[in-house]
Amino acid sequence: MIGTLANSELAGEFFSNLLAKITQDFGWFYMLSVALFLLFIVLVAVSKWGRIKLGPDHAEPEYSFPTWFAISGSLVIDSLASGGISEAFITEAGKECLERGHRFCL
Numbered sequence: 001m002i003g004t005l006a007n008s009e010l011a012g013e014f015f016s017n018l019l020a021k022i023t024q025d026f027g028w029f030y031m032l033s034v035a036l037f038l039l040f041i042v043l044v045a046v047s048k049w050g051r052i053k054l055g056p057d058h059a060e061p062e063y064s065f066p067t068w069f070a071i072s073g074s075l076v077i078d079s080l081a082s083g084g085i086s087e088a089f090i091t092e093a094g095k096e097c098l099e100r101g102h103r104f105c106l
Contacts, residue, residue, distance in 0.1 A: 016097070
C-alpha cells in the first residue's frame with residue numbers, strides 16, 4: 001500500500017498490466033466458473049433445496065411470482081439502458097486511462 005501511494009503512476013501501470021495478463025491467460029477459467037456457477041444455481045433451484053421457504057412458515061410472499069419476475073426484468077433492462085455499474089466507475093482517471101489505449105480502466 002505504501003508503494004502504491006509513493007509511486008501511484010508505476011503502481012497503476014503495474015496493476016493495469018497485471019489485469020490484462022490475468023484476463024488474457026485466465027479468461028477461459030472465468031467463463032468456465034460463471035457457467036458452472038449458473039448450472040449449480042439452476043440445479044439447486046429445481047431440486048428440493050429450491051423449495052425452502054424464507055421466513056416463518058405462516059408467512060405469505062409480499063409479491064406474486066409474475067410481479068417479482070417483472071421487477072427483476074425491469075431492473076435488468078434499466079441496468080442495460082443506463083450502462084449498469086460502469087457509469088459509476090467512469091471518472092476522469094478512467095477516461096485518461098481509456099484514452100491511453102488500455103482495455104480495462106477504473
